[in-house]
Each structure stands twice: as C-alpha cells, then as structure tokens.
Amino acid sequence: MSSSLRRIGRFSAISSSINGKGGRCLGGLSTANEELKSGQESGGTKPINLFSAVNQALHIALDTDPRAYVFGEDVGFGGVFRCTTGLADRFGKRRVFNTPLCEQGIVGFAIGLAAMGNRAIAEIQFADYIFPAFDQIVNEAAKFRYRSGNQFNCGGLTIRAPYGAVGHGGHYHSQSPEAFFCHVPGIKVVIPRSPQQAKGLLLSSIRDPNPVVFFEPKWLYRLAVEEVPEKDYMLPLSEAEVIREGSDITLVGWGAQLSIMEQACVEAEKDGISCELIDLKTLIPWDKETVEASVNKTGRLLVSHEAPVTSGFGAEIAASIVERCFLRLEAPVSRVCGLDTPFPLVFEPFYLPTKNKILDAIKSTVNY
Amino acid sequence: MAQLTQRAATFQRTLSAAAFSVSSTRCLNTASTSPITVETSLPFTGHKIDPPSRSVETTPQELLSFFRDMALMRRMEIAADSLYKAKLIRGFCHLYDGQEAVAVGMEAAITKKDCIITAYRDHCIFLGRGGTLLEAFAELMGRKDGCSKGKGGSMHFYKKEGGFYGGHGIVGAQVPLGCGLAFAQKYSKDENVTFAMYGDGAANQGQLFEALNMAALWDLPAILVCENNHYGMGTAEWRAAKSPAYYKRGDYVPGLKVDGMDALAVKQACKFAKEYALKNGPIILEMDTYRYHGHSMSDPGSTYRTRDEISGIRQERDPIERIRKLILSHDLATEKELKDTEKEVRKEVDEAIAQAKESPLPDPSELFTNVYVKGLGVEAFGADRKELRAVLP
Ligand SMILES: Cc1ncc(C[n+]2csc(CCOP(=O)(O)OP(=O)(O)O)c2C)c(N)n1
Numbered sequence: 001m002s003s004s005l006r007r008i009g010r011f012s013a014i015s016s017s018i019n020g021k022g023g024r025c026l027g028g029l030s031t032a033n034e035e036l037k038s039g040q041e042s043g044g045t046k047p048i049n050l051f052s053a054v055n056q057a058l059h060i061a062l063d064t065d066p067r068a069y070v071f072g073e074d075v076g077f078g079g080v081f082r083c084t085t086g087l088a089d090r091f092g093k094r095r096v097f098n099t100p101l102c103e104q105g106i107v108g109f110a111i112g113l114a115a116m117g118n119r120a121i122a123e124i125q126f127a128d129y130i131f132p133a134f135d136q137i138v139n140e141a142a143k144f145r146y147r148s149g150n151q152f153n154c155g156g157l158t159i160r161a162p163y164g165a166v167g168h169g170g171h172y173h174s175q176s177p178e179a180f181f182c183h184v185p186g187i188k189v190v191i192p193r194s195p196q197q198a199k200g201l202l203l204s205s206i207r208d209p210n211p212v213v214f215f216e217p218k219w220l221y222r223l224a225v226e227e228v229p230e231k232d233y234m235l236p237l238s239e240a241e242v243i244r245e246g247s248d249i250t251l252v253g254w255g256a257q258l259s260i261m262e263q264a265c266v267e268a269e270k271d272g273i274s275c276e277l278i279d280l281k282t283l284i285p286w287d288k289e290t291v292e293a294s295v296n297k298t299g300r301l302l303v304s305h306e307a308p309v310t311s312g313f314g315a316e317i318a319a320s321i322v323e324r325c326f327l328r329l330e331a332p333v334s335r336v337c338g339l340d341t342p343f344p345l346v347f348e349p350f351y352l353p354t355k356n357k358i359l360d361a362i363k364s365t366v367n368y
Numbered sequence: 369m370a371q372l373t374q375r376a377a378t379f380q381r382t383l384s385a386a387a388f389s390v391s392s393t394r395c396l397n398t399a400s401t402s403p404i405t406v407e408t409s410l411p412f413t414g415h416k417i418d419p420p421s422r423s424v425e426t427t428p429q430e431l432l433s434f435f436r437d438m439a440l441m442r443r444m445e446i447a448a449d450s451l452y453k454a455k456l457i458r459g460f461c462h463l464y465d466g467q468e469a470v471a472v473g474m475e476a477a478i479t480k481k482d483c484i485i486t487a488y489r490d491h492c493i494f495l496g497r498g499g500t501l502l503e504a505f506a507e508l509m510g511r512k513d514g515c516s517k518g519k520g521g522s523m524h525f526y527k528k529e530g531g532f533y534g535g536h537g538i539v540g541a542q543v544p545l546g547c548g549l550a551f552a553q554k555y556s557k558d559e560n561v562t563f564a565m566y567g568d569g570a571a572n573q574g575q576l577f578e579a580l581n582m583a584a585l586w587d588l589p590a591i592l593v594c595e596n597n598h599y600g601m602g603t604a605e606w607r608a609a610k611s612p613a614y615y616k617r618g619d620y621v622p623g624l625k626v627d628g629m630d631a632l633a634v635k636q637a638c639k640f641a642k643e644y645a646l647k648n649g650p651i652i653l654e655m656d657t658y659r660y661h662g663h664s665m666s667d668p669g670s671t672y673r674t675r676d677e678i679s680g681i682r683q684e685r686d687p688i689e690r691i692r693k694l695i696l697s698h699d700l701a702t703e704k705e706l707k708d709t710e711k712e713v714r715k716e717v718d719e720a721i722a723q724a725k726e727s728p729l730p731d732p733s734e735l736f737t738n739v740y741v742k743g744l745g746v747e748a749f750g751a752d753r754k755e756l757r758a759v760l761p
C-alpha cells in the first residue's frame with residue numbers, strides 16, 4: 001500500500017503498513033490492513049492531515065451513535081487544533097458543547113455521563129492540563145467497574161488530549177504524560193502515529209467498552225498527511241504493528257516518535273544495520289507478543305519515547321522483554337528517551353530523543 | 369514608586385532605573401507632589417461590603433508616572449508582538465496591552481513587601497514589581513540575562529526581591545499558592561498582603577473555591593484579583609460562567625467590582641482591600657478590563673469578538689488615554705510633552721531589545737540545573753547510557 005509520505009522538518013508521516021522495502025505483513029496486522037485496503041479499493045480515500053482525521057472520526061462517532069457527546073474547552077468553536085470543527089453545526093449544541101475551564105469537572109462530568117450508558121468524548125486542551133483531572137481518571141474512572149462489582153462502569157468514556165513536543169512549546173505545551181496513566185489498571189492508553197491510524201484507533205477507543213485516554217501527537221496535526229479512507233473503520237486496540245521489517249534490532253515506539261525512529265532506521269540501513277520498527281499503538285494493555293516475537297528474531301531491543309527516561313513506559317517494556325527473551329538478548333535493552341529534566345523551553349533538541357541519538361544507540365547496541 | 373528625574377538625566381539612566389520614573393520638565397517643582405482629587409470613572413460596586421469613595425487622591429507626579437509606566441508597558445507588549453512574529457520569541461506568549469491600569473494602579477497602592485502572584489500574562493506585572501526591560505526581553509527570547517535565566521520564557525517571569533512570585537502556566541493553580549504566601553505573611557505578623565491574580569476563565573476552576581475557603585477560614589490577608597477581560601481564550605465570560613459577577617462569587621467573602629481601565633480606581637480599590645484584608649481576611653477585587661491582543665500569539669483575537677467591540681473600548685475606555693486626558697485637563701503637561709514621553713519610552717524599549725539580542729543563550733548545562741538542589745548526585749543520561757553519563761552539577 002502506498003500512501004503519501006510528506007516529509008517536513010522533523011517529521012514524516014509514516015504510512016499505515018509496511019511500506020517500500022518491507023514486504024510481508026506480520027501477525028495481527030490483517031484486520032487493520034484489510035479494513036484500510038477495502039476502504040482504498042472502494043475508492044473512498046482522501047489525503048488529509050491528522051486533525052482532519054480526528055475530525056472525521058468524531059463526525060462518524062456522533063453520526064453512528066445518537067448517545068455520543070463531544071465536549072471540552074472551546075470545542076464548540078472547533079478547539080485550538082481544529083479537531084472539532086463543524087461538529088456543533090452538524091450535531092447541535094446539545095451534543096457538542098463548550099465547557100468552562102475546569103478539567104477536574106470536565107472529566108468527572110464525563111464519567112457520570114458515561115455511567116448512564118452514553119459515549120462521553122471529552123477533550124482536554126493539552127495533555128499538560130490533564131493533571132487537574134488526574135484524580136478523576138485514576139480514582140473514579142479506572143476503578144468504577146471494579147469497585148462496584150460490575151454494577152457500574154464508565155466504559156463509554158474517551159478522553160482526547162494533544163501531547164508531545166512542537167518545537168518550541170516550552171514547559172506546559174509539550175509534555176508526554178502517558179506513563180502516569182499506564183500505571184492505572186482499568187483504563188486504556190492509545191496513541192496514534194498518523195492520520196489513518198488516528199481515525200481508526202479513535203473510533204475503536206470511543207466504541208471500546210472501557211475508559212480510554214487517547215493522546216494525539218500535536219506536532220503531526222498539520223504535518224502528517226496521508227490517504228485516509230472516508231468510511232467508518234476501526235483499528236484494533238492492544239495490537240502492535242510491525243511497520244518496518246528488519247533482522248538486527250527491534251525498535252519500539254508510539255505516536256510522533258515513530259517517524260523520528262523511522263528516519264534513524266533508514267540511516268542505520270546505510271551502515272548495513274537492518275532495523276525492525278514496531279508501533280505499539282496501545283500502551284496498556286500492550287501487545288507483548290508482537291514485541292517478543294520480534295526480539296526473539298533480532299536479539300536486540302531499543303525503546304524510544306519523548307517522556308523522561310526514568311519510569312517512562314520504556315522501562316516497563318524493557319523489563320517485560322528481558323523476562324521473556326532473556327536468553328535471546330545479545331545486548332542490554334536500550335532506552336532513548338527524554339532526559340530527566342522538565343520539558344525545557346530552550347534546548348528542546350538536547351532534551352528530545354532525536355534521530356542521531358537513536359542512531360548512536362542502534363549502533364552501540366548492535367556492536368555491543 | 370516613581371521618582372522624579374530631570375530630563376537630561378533620563379537618557380543616562382540605566383534601564384533598570386528607567387522602567388519606573390517620570391520625566392517631565394514641567395513638574396519639577398514642589399507642586400508635583402501636591403494632591404489633586406479625581407473622581408473614578410464609575411462607582412465601585414460592593415458585595416457584602418461598603419465600597420470605598422469615588423474620590424481618589426493623586427498627585428501630578430503620580431499621574432505622570434502612570435502615563436509613562438503604562439506607555440512603556442504597552443510599547444513593550446507591541447514590541448514583543450513583532451519579536452514573536454520575527455521568531456525571536458518562541459514558546460507561548462500572552463500580551464497584556466489594554467490591561468495596564470491594573471498593573472500600575474495596584475503597584476501604586478502597595479509596597480514590594482506585599483506579594484503578587486499571577487498567571488502567564490505576566491510581563492507587565494513584572495515591570496511593575498521593578499523588573500527591567502532587559503530582563504523581560506531577554507527572558508522572552510530565552511537568553512541568559514532573562515529574569516528566569518532564559519529558562520522560563522514569557523509565561524514564567526519572577527522577581528523575588530520585588531515580591532513577585534511569578535507567572536504560572538496552569539490556569540488557576542497560582543491562587544491557592546497565593547493563600548500559602550498570605551498565611552506565611554500573617555504568621556510572621558509583618559502586616560503585608562498577597563495579591564493572587566487570575567482571569568475570568570480561571571475563575572471557574574475548582575482550585576479557586578478551595579483557596580477561597582481556606583483563606584476565609586483562616587482570615588488570611590489574601591486579595592483575590594480577578595482580571596476580568598471578558599474572555600478565556602475564545603470563550604466569552606457568559607458562555608463559561610453562570611454568574612459572571614466575579615466579585616460576588618466568593619459568597620461569604622466580600623468583593624468589589626472595579627473599573628480596571630481606570631488606574632486611579634484600581635489604586636483606590638487595592639488600598640482599600642489591603643487595609644481590609646489585614647484586619648479581616650480575604651476579599652475579591654474584580655477588575656473590569658480588556659485585552660486588545662488575542663489570547664496568545666496564535667490567536668488573531670477577532671473571531672469571537674467584533675472589531676467594533678475592540679475599537680469601541682480603545683476609544684472610550686483606554687487606560688492610557690484616560691490618564692492623558694486627566695494630565696491635559698489639569699494642565700500638568702502639554703500634548704507635546706506626553707508625545708515626547710512616548711518617544712522616550714519607545715527608545716528605551718528599542719535599546720533594551722538590542723541589548724537582549726546580545727545576551728547569549730543559557731549555557732547548555734543549564735538544562736540540568738535547578739531540577740533538584742545542587743550536589744545530590746542525580747544523574748542524567750545521554751542517548752547511550754554507557755558513554756554519556758553525567759552527575760548533575
Ligand atoms: C489547567 C489549564 N487548562 C487549560 C489551559 C489552557 N489555557 C491557557 S489560558 C486559558 C484561558 C484562560 O482565560 P482567563 O483565565 O480568562 O485568563 P486570560 O487569558 O483572559 O488572561 C486556557 C484555557 C491551561 N493553561 N491550564
């Protein structure tokens with residue numbers, strides 16, 4: 001499948017399946033790819049960017065379920081990243097509405113709405129502002145089903161929030177807080193890497209019977225453009241995808257970081273190192289099997305994310321894979337991540353796990 | 369806060385001193401400190417409290433300093449706008465033009481021993497607290513000479529000596545902090561107060577009500593200042609608040625609604641609030657004000673409000689024009705002299721920008737400093753944990 005790859009600056013959108021040199025699809029991919037393929041075969045695809053893909057998914061979610069609602073700060077006007085443009089006009093102000101500036105209230109309200117059997121799709125304007133709602137997510141949403149012995153749940157809840165670096169966002173418009181939520185059984189955490197993925201994964205998250213925190217890579221909102229089927233389609237949660245096949249080292253990442261990792265893979269290939277790149281997509285519960293199978297093949301693992309290295313989700317992946325593949329590993333698991341500092345205003349490139357840092361780590365892991 | 373200097377000296381002043389002094393040849397006489405009484409534009413409205421009088425005492429010197437300080441603030445913000453567009457300022461940048469009367473009026477009523485804490489729209493409060501233009505522009509551009517060493521940027525200006533506890537990025541978060549400051553002040557019996565500032569959007573955050581309750585429960589000398597510029601990003605106040613009468617929203621805490629475009633009204637209200645808070649505990653001041661710029665640099669500011677609305681406010685309520693008229697009607701300076709002041713201010717701003725541009729970026733090691741206190745052996749890792757490993761300074 002060839003999808004339009006547009007490279008601008010730090011990023012290139014990564015197409016939804018193995019592209020170019022790759023070839024074979026690995027296990028777990030079929031659903032996704034068939035869904036996407038049939039969309040393309042029926043001719044209904046358009047090149048769109050990531051925020052438009054999110055917008056399409058929200059249109060479909062509201063259209064296909066009269067009990068779905070979209071709300072958040074300035075959402076009625078389209079939101080700061082235009083993800084909710086046109087929704088209020090189309091579905092009315094009763095289903096698409098602005099909330100006051102009160103994250104804890106927004107999420108608490110959303111949990112109650114979902115508990116009555118509705119699909120509550122709440123937007124938190126930036127992932128950096130999800131913390132006032134942290135208590136509601138961790139203590140209320142995640143444990144509602146468990147503590148009520150399955151009498152109640154808020155499975156219809158989806159919280160969308162843009163996350164990650166944008167080049168100059170500074171302390172409070174750049175953070176990647178996914179690991180905090182990965183420590184909470186009862187919620188799912190999903191992060192798409194491209195427009196196609198965003199649409200399919202968001203629809204799955206909205207329709208999943210568990211509360212989901214869906215982080216959107218804000219750097220890609222406009223930059224990543226890809227052919228996206230216009231129809232209603234879902235991509236499976238908790239299934240990782242091998243987006244580039246290789247034999248020397250396995251790289252695991254998610255979201256915007258994948259395109260940086262892909263660039264490092266391309267560079268490494270020039271030095272004769274064959275890298276396999278995996279998009280985890282769902283961070284909890286995550287697809288250990290796909291990563292395990294790959295590491296059993298390559299014998300090496302590198303994980304990369306923008307969040308600080310210490311207690312990042314990379315640590316969990318490293319520990320699990322060491323457990324499962326101990327005898328097969330030929331080098332320590334490498335983590336190329338954000339530094340253990342607040343997200344800086346100046347020196348963002350020093351902080352970030354850039355292509356060259358990944359490339360260095362690939363080489364030293366392979367030559368260990 | 370202002371000191372009179374001769375115009376000749378004006379040009380030699382260091383920038384730090386320049387930020388808050390008045391220059392006008394006309395008032396270099398004893399009359400410059402003789403009181404004038406001016407009526408505020410509008411009466412104050414009180415909630416559970418008798419409002420102060422509309423008659424405000426001022427002096428020629430104060431009026432001229434208000435004019436100069438506000439002109440300087442406005443010029444600084446307009447220059448920041450251009451620097452942002454030229455990509456010399458990165459990050460998120462929120463400008464204060466339109467709201468200057470709140471910063472200068474508040475300063476005129478209090479001392480630097482009183483504390484101020486605010487949100488991200490902090491440039492002009494910083495100047496009011498004695499910050500310099502150089503520190504401001506250098507911080508905006510992420511340079512070493514910035515007030516936060518270039519590490520904070522637009523939203524994170526601080527000035528400890530000036531009692532400025534700074535700019536805060538998370539909406540509403542600074543208000544409970546302000547109560548903590550006020551508690552410390554009360555405990556040490558030093559007769560000072562804290563002004564905790566927040567916007568009309570922030571007024572809907574739960575933290576605000578938690579802060580109010582604590583402040584009232586413990587009779588803290590905390591003055592909650594709601595800068596009501598009528599929009600939280602693109603959301604008009606009435607869309608987000610069941611009651612946009614923010615001065616009443618403390619329920620059991622008294623409040624005062626103030627024309628925040630009138631520096632003298634702001635001064636009167638802050639003086640009144642300080643006296644009240646020291647005796648009785650918290651009070652809310654709602655400053656009715658307006659921001660001319662969009663919310664931040666990515667907001668043109670014209671999609672959710674009409675151009676007529678903005679130009680109407682500029683014509684009828686502009687805080688600088690109000691003071692200009694007062695100065696002219698009391699014959700304290702000529703139009704030409706005020707124009708000259710504006711020119712001086714422009715020059716000061718340009719000079720500060722030139723100097724700030726010369727300031728180097730922070731040293732790369734600053735990425736790792738101030739995360740923890742020095743010397744605790746915290747480690748940072750490079751891409752390859754084996755080769756690039758440093759114990760933090
Ligand atoms: C907890 C939190 N939520 C959302 C934001 C994003 N945000 C920044 S400013 C702002 C609007 C605040 O409006 P207001 O309090 O009226 O202050 P103003 O900008 O008008 O000075 C929003 C929603 C934030 N910084 N923090």
Ligand SMILES: [Mg+2]
Pocket residue numbers: 567568569595596597598599600601
């Ligand atoms: Mg406001």
